[in-house]
Amino acid sequence: MAAEKIFQSAGALDDIENLARLFANIAVAAGALAMETLANPNIASRLKGDTSPVTEADERIEAYLLRELEAALPGVPFLAEESVSRGATLGAGDAFLLIDPIDGTREFLARSTEFTINVALAEKNAPRVGAVYAPAQGRVWFAGAHGYEARAVPGGSLPPSQDWRPLRARPRPADGLVALISKSHLDEATKAFLSRQRIARSAPVGSSIKFCLLANGEADVYPRFGPTMEWDTAAGDAVLRSAGGVTLDPDGAPLRYGKKADDYRNGPFVAWADAAALKAAATLP
Ligand SMILES: Nc1ncnc2c1ncn2[C@@H]1O[C@H](COP(=O)(O)O)[C@@H](OP(=O)(O)O)[C@H]1O
Numbered sequence: 001m002a003a004e005k006i007f008q009s010a011g012a013l014d015d016i017e018n019l020a021r022l023f024a025n026i027a028v029a030a031g032a033l034a035m036e037t038l039a040n041p042n043i044a045s046r047l048k049g050d051t052s053p054v055t056e057a058d059e060r061i062e063a064y065l066l067r068e069l070e071a072a073l074p075g076v077p078f079l080a081e082e083s084v085s086r087g088a089t090l091g092a093g094d095a096f097l098l099i100d101p102i103d104g105t106r107e108f109l110a111r112s113t114e115f116t117i118n119v120a121l122a123e124k125n126a127p128r129v130g131a132v133y134a135p136a137q138g139r140v141w142f143a144g145a146h147g148y149e150a151r152a153v154p155g156g157s158l159p160p161s162q163d164w165r166p167l168r169a170r171p172r173p174a175d176g177l178v179a180l181i182s183k184s185h186l187d188e189a190t191k192a193f194l195s196r197q198r199i200a201r202s203a204p205v206g207s208s209i210k211f212c213l214l215a216n217g218e219a220d221v222y223p224r225f226g227p228t229m230e231w232d233t234a235a236g237d238a239v240l241r242s243a244g245g246v247t248l249d250p251d252g253a254p255l256r257y258g259k260k261a262d263d264y265r266n267g268p269f270v271a272w273a274d275a276a277a278l279k280a281a282a283t284l285p
């Protein structure tokens with residue numbers, strides 16, 4: 001019985017377009033839990049070991065996501081922000097799920113709309129599938145090989161496919177870049193990076209919405225030198241890559257996932273909308 005379940009889920013992981021839809025639907029359904037918590041005048045929160053906050057909504061949403069994902073993809077290993085995960089059993093390059101029930105918990109607590117629910121699948125150290133849902137904005141971005149944006153109400157589901165908008169990141173503008181930066185975590189290294197680029201405008205945005213706005217063609221670069229975890233970036237990074245963008249580490253290589261030896265922490269990275277322009281620049285004589 002167990003072997004049969006693992007076999008079924010192994011097959012299911014190959015259909016990445018369906019997985020993207022599944023992740024988006026689960027995230028949209030979970031959005032109702034975030035909005036329920038926001039309806040309380042007081043949101044109970046506590047600080048975790050890394051001094052980042054966690055609320056009752058983070059825990060409820062994560063339990064919901066794990067239950068739904070386990071039912072749909074039994075036996076697939078996962079890394080989830082708030083709970084003990086099966087990541088300990090991961091081998092190099094294995095497929096695994098990454099779950100961030102609320103990315104941008106600080107924004108959530110401040111009652112900003114810039115928080116997201118993130119579900120992703122990484123395999124061979126790359127993000128393959130991702131869904132990012134911003135419940136308070138009613139926007140969902142999701143991608144397997146192809147990426148889309150759609151409107152969806154919290155607790156509802158994805159609209160029919162004719163209402164999805166295909167994602168395409170924009171070419172690098174000649175007259176200066178629009179940069180997106182963390183709303184809560186801006187550091188000196190980010191400021192130094194920005195000072196070396198031709199920046200037309202920089203805008204603070206919370207959570208992995210930054211990746212999605214690059215994928216949407218609304219901005220050009222998202223530099224991040226402060227700490228993030230793989231579950232913060234995997235879904236947004238999958239969305240960005242599907243739209244023609246890329247997230248690079250300091251060696252100029254695509255950001256890798258499944259970094260078990262680093263406890264699944266990301267190092268510094270820069271997410272770019274126009275991967276083709278970077279490639280062209282790198283191959284110039
Ligand atoms: N000291 C730290 N260690 C690890 N991650 C940190 C961190 N400070 C911020 N982050 C990450 O940055 C994310 C927020 O990103 P942004 O600043 O772009 O909105 C947080 O996501 P969570 O809200 O899921 O904890 C958190 O994981």
Ligand SMILES: [Mg+2]
Pocket residue numbers: 058081100101102103104105
């Ligand atoms: Mg979180």
